[in-house]
Amino acid sequence: MKAFESREFALQWRQHVQGNDGKGSAVRVKLLNPKLEGLIGGIRGKKVLDIGCGEGFSTMLLANKGAKNVIGADVNGYSIGFAAHDIEGTAFLVASMDKLPFSLSSFDLVLCYNVLMNSPDDEVRNGVSEWHRVLVPDGRVIAVIIHPLYSLFGNGAASGEEAGRARRYRLNEKILVDTMGGFGDFFDYRRPLCWYANAFTDGGFCIRTFDEVFVSGFEGIDEKHRKRMDLPIFAVFELSKLSQKSR
Ligand SMILES: C[S@@+](CC[C@H](N)C(=O)[O-])C[C@H]1O[C@@H](n2cnc3c(N)ncnc32)[C@H](O)[C@@H]1O
Secondary structure: OOHHHOHHHHHHHHHHHHOOOOOOOHHHHHHHHHHHHHHHOOOOOOEEEEEOOOOOHHHHHHHHOOOOEEEEEEOOHHHHHHHHHHOOOOEEEEOEOOEOOOOOOOEEEEEEEOOHHHOOHHHHHHHHHHHHHHEEEEEEEEEEEEOOOEEOOHHHEOOHHHOEEEOOOOOOEEEEOOOOOOOOOOEEEEOOHHHHHHHHHHOOEEEEEEEEEEOOOOOOOOHHHHOOOOOEEEEEEEEEEOOOOOO
16 A cells, blocks of 8 residues: 555644644645635636545635535545545545546646645656546646755755755655654655646646745744745646647
8 A cells, every 4th residue: 555545644644734723734824825725716616626635625725715516536545534524515535646537628627735746757747637638628727836945854855954955956856755654655756846847738738827935924934934934835836728738
């Protein structure tokens, strides 16, 4: 079983994402989510898919904006169980992004929030291809990744005063993450931003907007993040489906 499919991973992620107060980690809730809400825009009456939804924290962003049909999908059946239990009125199912159980043109918008940097190259490329298939002709994707300059993991991360920074900005470095919980092999794929940009454009999308999310300007900033004011934490791609794939 892959780490992503284990109960231990589902439990650890749920705890991480909910934060100490159960409302979500401050960086996500106060910094990233408002940006995403702006990008998601008006989706009332639209059909939307949150792929790699985990326990549904990202799915709630879509549900709260009044979409008609919101589906959260994830490979981890335990996470899907938590999501289905906690969030009413939203459908959740077990599925992998590279093999989606939906027909052509099923969705107006796909959200993929903090998933791709832990997925192997082929899974990402096949996933992008699947998004293209299940989206309507003018469909959009919002894909968020942890910025490749930011790293907390293993030997890919700097230490001491530089903690949180990636030691290298390198093409295709696969790092085994020490999860401490022992839920199996879990990898951090260190890929530069151009790798993602190429995967998206090769898969039939144009990049409509791109942004890097910094902690500066974030009111609730803590000591740990104050040391990383110059460091982008998230990279956010907004993609538009093109009718033809470039390759
Ligand atoms: C870091 S969590 C993010 C969860 C959620 N989007 C959020 O932001 O709270 C990554 C999630 O992606 C899921 N995942 C990993 N590979 C996947 C794949 N190929 N298809 C669908 N989900 C996947 C994992 O099981 C995990 O729940």
